[in-house]
Amino acid sequence: MALFSLVADDLAAVNQRLREALQQHNPVVREVSDYLQEASGKMLRPALVLLAAQMGDAARLSSDVIDVATAVEMIHMATLVHDDIIDDAELRRGLPAVRSRFSDPVAVLAGDFLFARAFQILAGTTRPPLVDMAAEVVYVMATGEISQHLDHGRIASEESYWRRIEAKTGFFLETCCRLGATAAEASIPVRDALGRYGHHIGLAYQVGDDLLDWLADPAVLGKAVGEDIAVGIYTLPIIHGLEHETYGRQLADLLRTEMPDLAEVRRLLEVSGSIDYCRARAQGHLDAARAALADLPDGPRRDELIGVADFIGVRDH
Amino acid sequence: MALFSLVADDLAAVNQRLREALQQHNPVVREVSDYLQEASGKMLRPALVLLAAQMGDAARLSSDVIDVATAVEMIHMATLVHDDIIDDAELRRGLPAVRSRFSDPVAVLAGDFLFARAFQILAGTTRPPLVDMAAEVVYVMATGEISQHLDHGRIASEESYWRRIEAKTGFFLETCCRLGATAAEASIPVRDALGRYGHHIGLAYQVGDDLLDWLADPAVLGKAVGEDIAVGIYTLPIIHGLEHETYGRQLADLLRTEMPDLAEVRRLLEVSGSIDYCRARAQGHLDAARAALADLPDGPRRDELIGVADFIGVRDH
Numbered sequence: 001m002a003l004f005s006l007v008a009d010d011l012a013a014v015n016q017r018l019r020e021a022l023q024q025h026n027p028v029v030r031e032v033s034d035y036l037q038e039a040s041g042k043m044l045r046p047a048l049v050l051l052a053a054q055m056g057d058a059a060r061l062s063s064d065v066i067d068v069a070t071a072v073e074m075i076h077m078a079t080l081v082h083d084d085i086i087d088d089a090e091l092r093r094g095l096p097a098v099r100s101r102f103s104d105p106v107a108v109l110a111g112d113f114l115f116a117r118a119f120q121i122l123a124g125t126t127r128p129p130l131v132d133m134a135a136e137v138v139y140v141m142a143t144g145e146i147s148q149h150l151d152h153g154r155i156a157s158e159e160s161y162w163r164r165i166e167a168k169t170g171f172f173l174e175t176c177c178r179l180g181a182t183a184a185e186a187s188i189p190v191r192d193a194l195g196r197y198g199h200h201i202g203l204a205y206q207v208g209d210d211l212l213d214w215l216a217d218p219a220v221l222g223k224a225v226g227e228d229i230a231v232g233i234y235t236l237p238i239i240h241g242l243e244h245e246t247y248g249r250q251l252a253d254l255l256r257t258e259m260p261d262l263a264e265v266r267r268l269l270e271v272s273g274s275i276d277y278c279r280a281r282a283q284g285h286l287d288a289a290r291a292a293l294a295d296l297p298d299g300p301r302r303d304e305l306i307g308v309a310d311f312i313g314v315r316d317h
Numbered sequence: 318m319a320l321f322s323l324v325a326d327d328l329a330a331v332n333q334r335l336r337e338a339l340q341q342h343n344p345v346v347r348e349v350s351d352y353l354q355e356a357s358g359k360m361l362r363p364a365l366v367l368l369a370a371q372m373g374d375a376a377r378l379s380s381d382v383i384d385v386a387t388a389v390e391m392i393h394m395a396t397l398v399h400d401d402i403i404d405d406a407e408l409r410r411g412l413p414a415v416r417s418r419f420s421d422p423v424a425v426l427a428g429d430f431l432f433a434r435a436f437q438i439l440a441g442t443t444r445p446p447l448v449d450m451a452a453e454v455v456y457v458m459a460t461g462e463i464s465q466h467l468d469h470g471r472i473a474s475e476e477s478y479w480r481r482i483e484a485k486t487g488f489f490l491e492t493c494c495r496l497g498a499t500a501a502e503a504s505i506p507v508r509d510a511l512g513r514y515g516h517h518i519g520l521a522y523q524v525g526d527d528l529l530d531w532l533a534d535p536a537v538l539g540k541a542v543g544e545d546i547a548v549g550i551y552t553l554p555i556i557h558g559l560e561h562e563t564y565g566r567q568l569a570d571l572l573r574t575e576m577p578d579l580a581e582v583r584r585l586l587e588v589s590g591s592i593d594y595c596r597a598r599a600q601g602h603l604d605a606a607r608a609a610l611a612d613l614p615d616g617p618r619r620d621e622l623i624g625v626a627d628f629i630g631v632r633d634h
Contacts, residue, residue, distance in 0.1 A: 116455035123448035131440035
């Protein structure tokens with residue numbers, strides 16, 4: 001069964017809604033808006049909204065659910081466009097980032113108008129907590145990133161790493177599940193279970209991302225390898241590797257050089273067991289995500305949520 | 318009577334609410350948040366919300382009105398922080414801009430968390446259109462600025478100038494008035510009259526700003542003179558000056574030089590009558606703003622709105 005197949009039609013509706021929301025009369029702005037839609041992503045966040053909504057009590061998915069799924073994708077797009085400014089990134093999803101294709105100022109403004117449109121869509125829904133929940137995601141991400149950015153280049157502890165990825169991804173994916181469940185009028189225990197599930201797949205997803213920064217084929221990933229460390233961000237593989245008795249010092253020496261040999265960094269992460277450690281931690285969160293679903297009614301809807309966890313465990317981009 | 322004296326207590330409540338909304342536990346983020354509050358502005362936007370609300374039918378100002386006034390000031394702060402990135406500005410309100418004090422990435426994120434908090438505050442109000450109205454302001458400003466930015470350095474027509482300042486300031490001040498009136502349950506004709514008033518003082522305010530870029534004492538203004546033209550933005554004095562039969566060519570030649578003599582630019586704007594033209598246009602919008610209030614009940618509340626128009630006509634920073 002293909003991923004997200006139960007909500008394939010709804011995802012198509014989300015894409016349609018997204019196109020409508022980004023339609024522009026001004027030709028200059030349209031160029032930016034069209035470009036934003038070109039490099040479309042995996043649609044993980046809207047899919048989580050839709051899948052979580054299927055566990056709710058509402059007889060059928062309301063238009064609120066489609067709206068919320070659209071809004072979270074727009075919020076995600078906005079944060080990516082802004083993140084690329086912050087990380088000085090050239091590529092995003094295999095295409096030049098908005099800031100490279102246009103400029104940093106245009107990227108700042110494009111993120112702002114995506115945020116604005118997303119909140120307008122949420123404001124049109126019939127359930128007031130949705131705006132607050134989505135805005136809290138933006139707030140937690142932005143303040144979390146400020147904290148990371150001002151600590152830039154400092155070697156992070158593993159504890160601060162987990163705090164950081166919770167703010168960046170765990171809380172967002174948790175909220176996607178909660179938003180879908182809330183929009184579909186699920187009971188509080190179901191919302192909580194789905195929230196826990198989202199939290200854990202979020203952390204697993206982010207650890208996976210940070211691993212892919214070292215392991216992926218750049219052509220498949222759509223960006224360069226070792227990009228995080230190049231901009232001074234210490235992710236879990238490096239943090240763990242630096243603590244290794246034998247290889248930690250070697251790794252530290254290597255990272256202090258002007259242009260670290262990235263193939264050698266990767267070799268040290270392998271032999272120090274850091275890659276394996278990260279895989280195991282990600283796996284642990286995926287297990288916890290599956291466990292969070294234990295009390296939900298079984299059937300194809302729950303199976304699809306489990307399928308998302310399985311996918312996160314094996315993805316290569 | 319001092320400006321905003323009728324709503325002085327409410328403005329104090331807005332300041333208090335702002336401090337609460339920006340409170341931070343994380344010391345790194347707190348440093349940014351505290352800095353945002355240091356360079357506080359004229360509070361024109363929250364004052365308009367409060368003054369417009371006084372024309373409403375609600376027996377007394379609800380907490381919604383304070384919330385809306387706080388949210389519009391946060392949205393304004395967010396756009397200023399982002400604008401300084403876009404315009405490469407070093408100073409804001411006489412202090413180093415957030416981007417100069419910290420960095421461009423921190424400024425991107427600080428703007429984002431201000432937007433997020435503002436929408437959370439609006440989401441907590443009891444009137445759903447408020448979120449949509451405020452988000453529309455952000456949307457119109459951001460798309461308007463994208464259009465301006467991608468036209469950067471091109472000599473704008475007067476028509477495109479008015480369109481641009483409507484997107485940047487006219488629509489925002491109009492919406493402040495509408496938000497206050499809506500939150501205070503004013504009748505539709507009253508909301509419309511206040512909206513027209515806000516629109517016209519917004520345009521007058523922005524023309525005034527663009528004049529002050531040439532006329533103000535830099536120490537009073539808190540930033541350098543001639544900053545707009547230095548970053549390739551053609552405002553009304555320049556647009557008008559370039560069309561002058563005698564001095565237009567001189568001005569064009571001057572602006573083509575590497576480092577234009579700003580005192581000479583200013584002199585040409587004087588002798589060409591461009592400064593006077595801008596003053597007259599601003600005055601026309603202030604007259605239209607006062608006229609929009611004609612059908613509202615007279616008394617100290619309406620007088621204070623007229624006082625704001627008077628203030629905009631004479632301000633020097």
